[in-house]
């Protein structure tokens with residue numbers, strides 16, 4: 001039986017930073033064409049959790065860029081969260097239809113002169129954007145099917161870390177962090193499992209092992225995920 005009797009406070013920000021660190025390690029193994037000033041993927045269709053939004057807000061305040069907190073207006077909401085989509089996939093059910101028009105309508109509100117104004121605290125959705133070739137605005141990134149499998153799992157874990165929190169477009173999440181009423185926000189769901197193509201399943205378990213075992217505030221990250229699920 002897990003020792004939930006004396007459940008500690010969940011160090012959610014530290015867990016999120018550990019996840020970001022793990023992702024950076026994986027990113028370093030990839031041959032990507034992305035670099036400074038390359039911002040084709042910095043659109044208004046960036047989705048993140050409220051926990052990530054809080055880190056982003058802290059960074060903007062640290063940088064003295066409170067003005068940017070007020071800048072993002074609500075963008076088109078996502079039709080589903082990552083874990084909702086994974087759950088529906090595992091249940092062999094269709095996801096809800098997307099209400100938003102296909103494709104982005106504009107650039108991210110944090111993009112200034114082709115660079116991210118809060119790069120150190122950018123959300124996971126930005127961190128996992130990568131392409132083997134240089135892509136231009138409106139063009140397609142060219143990744144690797146394995147990257148998609150691993151990065152989807154990391155997005156699911158990020159959502160689980162904010163169970164009880166919200167998920168939505170950057171504009172909507174930052175508006176909430178800025179004290180404005182939240183709208184177009186979805187509720188974070190727990191990890192329902194990690195759906196992956198059959199050829200990636202063993203590799204995914206192997207790749208995530210070190211992440212789940214990595215110590216955060218005295219416990220393995222995987223143990224914290226269980227505590228979060230148990231409602232600690």
Ligand code: SF4
Nearest residue numbers: 042108110111116126
């Ligand atoms: S938060 Fe930063 S990295 Fe992410 S889309 Fe906006 S400008 Fe680009």
